[in-house]
Amino acid sequence: MATHTLHMAVPPGDVDAVHALLETVWADVPDIPMMERFKFETALLELASNVVKHADGGYGLWCTLEIDARPGRIEAMVLDDGEPSDANVLEPREMPDELSESGRGIAMIQALVDDLAYSREGTTNRWRISRRFVAE
Numbered sequence: 001m002a003t004h005t006l007h008m009a010v011p012p013g014d015v016d017a018v019h020a021l022l023e024t025v026w027a028d029v030p031d032i033p034m035m036e037r038f039k040f041e042t043a044l045l046e047l048a049s050n051v052v053k054h055a056d057g058g059y060g061l062w063c064t065l066e067i068d069a070r071p072g073r074i075e076a077m078v079l080d081d082g083e084p085s086d087a088n089v090l091e092p093r094e095m096p097d098e099l100s101e102s103g104r105g106i107a108m109i110q111a112l113v114d115d116l117a118y119s120r121e122g123t124t125n126r127w128r129i130s131r132r133f134v135a136e
Contacts, residue, residue, distance in 0.1 A: 001070040002028045010052050010061050010080075018048045018065060029069040036074070036133040043112040043129055044076050050105045055082025055125060075130035084120045 006021045022041050026032065032040075048065070055061055061082040068075045109116055109129065117128040 001068070003069075004028070004067045006065040008063055008065075010056060010063055013063065014052060015045050015048045018045060021065065021067065025067050025069055025074075029074075031071070031135040032069065032074060033133060033136050036131060039112045040074050040076075040129075040131045043109045043131070044078075046105050046109050047076075047078060047127055047129060051078060051080050051082065051125070051127070054085070055080050057083045071135050073130060073132050075128065078125075078127040080125045081123055082125060085118055085125060 002025065004021055004025050006017060008017050019041075022044070026037055044067075048063075051061075051063060061080050063081075064077075064079040066077045066079075068077075106116075113129045113131045115128070115130045117126075119126045
C-alpha cells in the first residue's frame with residue numbers, strides 16, 4: 001500500500017502539481033496496469049481541473065489531495081475550501097455532443113472510475129474517486 005499527499009494553494013498550484021504527484025505514485029506502485037493508470041489519471045486530472053475552475057470563488061482556495069494505492073484498487077480524496085458544488089452534481093450524466101464546449105467533466109469522470117462521491121462538510125468540499133483493477 002502507498003499513500004501520497006499533496007497540499008497546495010490555488011493559485012499558484014494547479015493540475016501540473018497533481019500530474020507530478022501521480023508520477024510519484026506510478027513509480028512507487030509499478031503493478032498498476034498502464035490502461036488503469038491512464039483511466040484513473042484522466043479522471044483525477046479532470047476532477048482537479050473542475051475544482052480549480054469551479055470552486056474558486058475569486059479569492060483562491062486551499063486543496064489537499066490524497067492518493068491511496070493498494071493491490072487491486074486506487075483511490076483519491078480531494079478536499080478544498082472553495083465554493084460548494086451543486087446539489088445534483090452526482091446525478092448520472094450523458095456525454096454531451098461533440099460540439100458542446102462544456103459539460104464533459106463529471107460525465108467523463110463517471111465513465112472512468114468505479115465510484116465518485118461528493119459531500120460538503122462545514123466549509124470543506126470532499127470528493128472521492130476510486131477504481132478497481134487486476135494487478136499485473
